[in-house]
Amino acid sequence: MQAAYYQTSHTRGPTAMPNESTATLRKRRDALLRKLPPLKAILRGSLIERFKRCGKPGCKCADGPGHGPKYYLSVSYPGLRPQMDYVPQESHDQVAEFVANYQRAREILEEVSEINHELLRRREEL
């Protein structure tokens, strides 16, 4: 029988925390959770900047990087090509914030999980 629990991919190894007391770990866990961004304000993906040359004869863009920047949200899915969606200029700041929130939330969850993992190893109450 195989349990199909979801596990995020994680490239680093287990976090060593031998010098931290159990009380310190619990305090750190509380502090991390207080720093969680609002979870409705998250977006997984990366914000990409593009410049494009229009190709019109005589356009000044031929000498520079092109018209832009224009922004796209690139979202990857396993086994598929990343999906690119246009981000209007007026949404740029909010999308950038949501993307950063997602990264931060993910880091925090990973750290909290590692603390719980360590507590489990120590046979401490979770």
Ligand SMILES: [Zn+2]
């Ligand atoms: Zn042009």
